Amino acid sequence: MITSIWKGLINSFEKKYSYGDAIDHYVVVKELGKGSYGTSYLVRDRNTKQRYVLKRLRPYKRFFNNGQNFIEYEASILRNISHSSFPSVFSQGVEGKSPYFVMEYKEGKTFETLVFKDKMCFDEKSSAQIVLKLIKLVGFIHENGYVHRDLRLPNIIWNQEELSIIDFGLCTRIQSTSHIEVHKQKDYMRERAVTSDFYALGHFYLFLLYSCYHDFDLKEKSWEEELDISSRTRQVLRKLLGIEEPYKDYKEIITDLSR
Template sequence: MFVGIFRKLIDSMERTWKNGLKIDNYDVKQLIGKGSYGTAYLVNHQENGKPAVLKRIRPYKKLVGNSMNYLENEMNALNDLSHPQIPALYAKGEYKGTPYFVMEWKNGKNFEQLIFGEEQSYSELESLQITAKLMNLVQWIHRKGYIHRDLRIPNILFYKNEISVVDFGLACLQEGIGSGKHKIHKDYMREKTVKSDFYAVGHFLLFLLYSSFEPSTKKEKSWEEELSLSNKTKRILRRLLQIERPYEDDNEVLNDLYAAIEFLK
């Protein structure tokens, strides 16, 4: 409780960088959002006018820990991953004692905007096809030795039928398969193994599937009771969500997704 009050107090003292502020070679345009450790701004390069995203450390992180660890972790991940569907790292620096870095601006809308803002709906087949696109990118991340650990719908973008993944603030290097010990659900996404990303992909798939769901009763039910799905899709979800034997390999997930897609076609 004290930590929450302390954080709110520190956050209240955070000054938003105003439109037009010059940070080295970039002009601040607007605040995009605030995460657990960073505040993101849309900026333009002063010479070519190209848009980019600047992320700075949040004030409370400078007081309660080594702030540069957060920035360095994300910068290292972006630099090492080097993929057209992942933001490229442009620059890093410090402004009035506040460390920051600048990365590529990715076109597209995130699935939180698409589902809840624009009320987009996806069929079972479309949901599986989109999830397969995401899994191909997740496979790349894993092959590079990283875990994203924050594959939520605000961090997954869709543009011209392609997926992009952003916000690598919680990304880390892999630590093997995992202990196999029972964990409560909220901890699954923070495990430093591929299974944490698979668990998040399962929730992403559920969001897509629920986008076309129309409840017939106010009674709360499980997804297995509410959603009318093929057995193949149900089994994929049960394994991603670690209800049944969890997936331990990207290829295994992709093979099952493609098999379900072909079945529905």
């Protein structure tokens, strides 16, 4: 009850942009998504007609300590780990006292859309190939000293076999390279260690494998009972999810998946 009232107050306080609204020389096409600190819009440059993503700080965050720094921080991370599979930052500004930055719009569909709306089926082989591509991108993030911490279906885009990772709002510097027993942590994906990304990858992998699952048995089972997968795939998943000794480095995962 209290949570619902709080969310209602926050949303009523925030101005929602609609189609045709202008922010500097950008024109809003539609809202793409709303996170805990930022709202993302698909926008079009009024002069070039090029499409971009504009991420604006949610107004209520201005009243929190360091709230204004969220936008600057994410933009700086994207500049620091520049890669063709991550959005490039083009400009920054302030609108209605709320800072924003404009970044590249990545073409394609999120895996959330592919799995739940388009009902695509990814078999064991294609799932492994996708996760192998993805772990190489995650490895690039780790090599630069960061951990993404939000590798979920809505934040991974597929476009003609090419992958992109978006939403670096929770990305942070790696603070621990030591072994972490992921399955004992309260919030697995929020640890500032590489194992948090590996745990998220494990769940991403499971979503792909379940996309072809059609057993309607009402009896509750574990994924190990339900999925008809090889022992090698099972072993990779158990290590990603921290059920067994977790991976310590992304290169170990590449080695296992490449087999």
